[in-house]
Amino acid sequence: MQSALRPMSTSQVLDRTFHYYRNHFPLLAxxxxxxxxxxxxxxxxxxxxxxxxxxxxxxxPFVFWTIFFEYWGSWILLYIIAxxxxxxxxxxxxxxxxxGEQVTIAExxxxxxxxxxxxxxxxxxxxxxxxxxxxxTIAAVVLGGYGLDFVFKYLGISSNSAQxxxxxxxxxxxxxxxxxWMLYLxxxxxxxxxxxxxxxxxxxPAVRRSRFLARDSIRRITLIYLLMxxxxxxxxxxxxxxxxxxxxxFRRSVTTAILLRSLGSFAAGALAGPIATxxxxxxxxxxxxxxxxxxxxxxxxxxxxxxxxxxxxxTMDTGGDSASSPQMR
Numbered sequence: 001m002q003s004a005l006r007p008m009s010t011s012q013v014l015d016r017t018f019h020y021y022r023n024h025f026p027l028l029a030x031x032x033x034x035x036x037x038x039x040x041x042x043x044x045x046x047x048x049x050x051x052x053x054x055x056x057x058x059x060x061p062f063v064f065w066t067i068f069f070e071y072w073g074s075w076i077l078l079y080i081i082a083x084x085x086x087x088x089x090x091x092x093x094x095x096x097x098x099x100g101e102q103v104t105i106a107e108x109x110x111x112x113x114x115x116x117x118x119x120x121x122x123x124x125x126x127x128x129x130x131x132x133x134x135x136x137t138i139a140a141v142v143l144g145g146y147g148l149d150f151v152f153k154y155l156g157i158s159s160n161s162a163q164x165x166x167x168x169x170x171x172x173x174x175x176x177x178x179x180x181w182m183l184y185l186x187x188x189x190x191x192x193x194x195x196x197x198x199x200x201x202x203x204x205p206a207v208r209r210s211r212f213l214a215r216d217s218i219r220r221i222t223l224i225y226l227l228m229x230x231x232x233x234x235x236x237x238x239x240x241x242x243x244x245x246x247x248x249x250f251r252r253s254v255t256t257a258i259l260l261r262s263l264g265s266f267a268a269g270a271l272a273g274p275i276a277t278x279x280x281x282x283x284x285x286x287x288x289x290x291x292x293x294x295x296x297x298x299x300x301x302x303x304x305x306x307x308x309x310x311x312x313x314x315t316m317d318t319g320g321d322s323a324s325s326p327q328m329r
Contacts, residue, residue: 008286013224017279020097028274030105031089035082036269042078043262046071052258080127084120084193087277088112091194094281112197121203122192129185137178144174180222187221188214194284213287221283228276236268 008016021028051071053064089108096103112119148167192210195201201209214221242264 007290008282010220010224013279013282013286014227016282017228017275020094020278020282021275024093024097027093027103027105028090028278029270031093031108032086032273032277033270035079035086035273036266038078038082039075039269040262040266042071042074043258043265046074047258080123081120084123085109085113085116086273087123087193088115088119088197090274090277091197091281091284094278095194095198095285098282098285115196115200118196118203118206119193122196122206125203125207126186126189126192129189130182133178133182133185137175137181140174140178141171144170183222183226184218187218187225190214190221190225190280191284191287194281198284213284213291217287217290224279224283225276228279232268232272232275235272236265239268239271240264 046067049067049070050063051067053067089105089112092112093103093105093108096108145167148170189207189210191213192203192206195209195213196203196206199206199209240261242260
């Protein structure tokens with residue numbers, strides 16, 4: 001039985017996340033490597049088709065935008081599908097480790113693939129909400145800029161420095177509010193996939209379940225996820241920079257530059273990908289412990305399990321047992 005089932009502070013969630021990441025890295029990275037591997041293959045598949053655009057594509061706007069939208073449309077579709085698969089499997093693996101049980105990569109996929117379409121629906125639900133908030137933020141930034149310009153002209157303010165300062169501060173505040181809104185939405189619904197995988201819930205009940213579990217802890221979940229994202233971006237940047245540096249300063253081979261950047265992105269995704277999902281799975285259990293006393297439920301279920309049958313030790317045959325050996329005359 002897992003003896004560490006207890007409410008965790010934010011720092012304890014982060015510490016447990018890195019504990020699992022470090023001690024079970026082959027397992028968790030082996031599950032998560034599917035996503036960056038597929039994205040790497042997609043990049044290599046589009047190189048012969050002309051992406052990144054070069055040569056004629058740069059001089060022909062129609063060819064350029066066709067290749068651009070084809071690549072990024074394929075990238076987004078593949079990312080959503082592969083992230084749903086690896087995310088569900090990672091959540092299952094972390095749950096087994098958290099409850100003190102053993103698990104393998106094959107078992108994690110085998111247990112979660114039957115629920116793929118439900119997980120995909122939940123992921124799309126979350127993406128639509130977050131991306132919608134991002135698009136509204138961009139629209140608010142643009143409208144804010146034009147609105148300030150109109151107000152300045154109406155008031156007769158002609159100072160360029162005042163316009164720049166006021167406009168910059170306004171745009172930054174709008175963008176910051178939009179980012180916080182996106183993080184709020186993700187934190188509110190990020191526990192839906194663990195609820196689906198671990199409680200076998202359909203998509204809509206899983207989303208409602210996430211809202212219930214995350215209630216009153218949105219800021220805490222947002223902080224944990226934000227720290228994980230910053231860490232992942234930092235690691236991705238470090239691994240991605242060498243290829244970018246080569247592409248900028250050594251333009252002898254575009255294919256080599258693409259290869260180096262793609263390999264850097266693959267390494268970053270394989271290393272940093274599981275971290276945020278581990279944290280989300282741990283937050284799911286922590287919220288259940290806080291709201292539903294999951295630790296007591298698990299303990300009572302553990303105590304109700306039947307004990308394994310005790311096999312009596314085999315009697316040693318010494319060859320001189322008086323009850324079985326013939327009586328000596």
